[in-house]
Amino acid sequence: MTALRSALFNLVFLGGTALTVVLGLPLLAAPPRVVIVYIRGWARLMLALLRLICGIRVEVTGLGHVPPGGAIIAAKHQSAFDTVVWLTLLPDPVYVMKKELLSIPVWGWFARRCGQVPVDRDAGASALRGMVRAAGAALAAGRPVVIFPEGTRSAPAQRLPYQPGVAALAGATGAPVVPAATDSGLAWGRRAFQKRAGVIHVSILPPLPPGLRRAPFMALLEETIETETARLIAIRGAVDKSGEDDSAKSHADAEQSPSSPGKQTTR
Numbered sequence: 001m002t003a004l005r006s007a008l009f010n011l012v013f014l015g016g017t018a019l020t021v022v023l024g025l026p027l028l029a030a031p032p033r034v035v036i037v038y039i040r041g042w043a044r045l046m047l048a049l050l051r052l053i054c055g056i057r058v059e060v061t062g063l064g065h066v067p068p069g070g071a072i073i074a075a076k077h078q079s080a081f082d083t084v085v086w087l088t089l090l091p092d093p094v095y096v097m098k099k100e101l102l103s104i105p106v107w108g109w110f111a112r113r114c115g116q117v118p119v120d121r122d123a124g125a126s127a128l129r130g131m132v133r134a135a136g137a138a139l140a141a142g143r144p145v146v147i148f149p150e151g152t153r154s155a156p157a158q159r160l161p162y163q164p165g166v167a168a169l170a171g172a173t174g175a176p177v178v179p180a181a182t183d184s185g186l187a188w189g190r191r192a193f194q195k196r197a198g199v200i201h202v203s204i205l206p207p208l209p210p211g212l213r214r215a216p217f218m219a220l221l222e223e224t225i226e227t228e229t230a231r232l233i234a235i236r237g238a239v240d241k242s243g244e245d246d247s248a249k250s251h252a253d254a255e256q257s258p259s260s261p262g263k264q265t266t267r
């Protein structure tokens with residue numbers, strides 16, 4: 001059943017995304033905010049279908065920690081889900097994303113129109129400076145910027161090196177940095193076909209103290225995100241194990257019951 005539901009959702013997700021960008025082509029001539037509202041509608045629809053088809057709910061805590069206006073959301077990245085959910089949580093968000101994504105036909109046009117910030121990961125210091133300029137302009141305009149400090153998706157139990165881009169952006173702009181953790185990879189894994197029913201948690205934590213130097217800033221950011229991510233993964237693991245234990249107990253009780261299937265009862 002999980003494979004069947006996953007196949008249906010993957011079909012709907014890919015097909016629905018393609019249909020959304022094709023139907024939205026005339027909007028590319030509209031102001032960026034109109035395009036963003038349209039894309040947010042797509043994101044809300046995809047999360048609703050994720051729940052309906054795959055039985056995956058989203059639970060968000062700490063949204064009040066995000067200050068109004070320009071703020072940097074430094075988010076754990078385990079799944080394609082993470083690139084969708086912030087569109088539904090933040091007004092007018094900007095993502096820092098790898099340059100290759102903006103080369104996707106049609107979809108890349110929408111991303112550019114919405115002001116998403118591309119990063120050429122092979123360009124070194126010049127790419128970092130360009131990212132800081134573009135993301136800094138978005139922050140100055142009062143838009144929240146979502147950045148994935150690891151620079152790519154990681155498996156739920158995996159810790160990848162945190163890249164210096166978030167520290168450079170915070171240092172150059174003075175914008176508050178809000179860490180965010182998730183266990184999304186347990187339900188919607190990296191490059192995984194199957195989607196596992198349950199709850200995806202997104203935990204938004206208080207902003208880091210301002211004025212930290214780069215090394216202590218990076219150490220605190222990583223420790224904050226990874227500690228909370230580990231906690232969320234442990235909760236999900238405990239819930240899954242509890243479900244398995246309950247299922248095993250019910251099965252054992254059924255086998256012992258005189259009215260269980262496979263046994264004949266007499267009055």
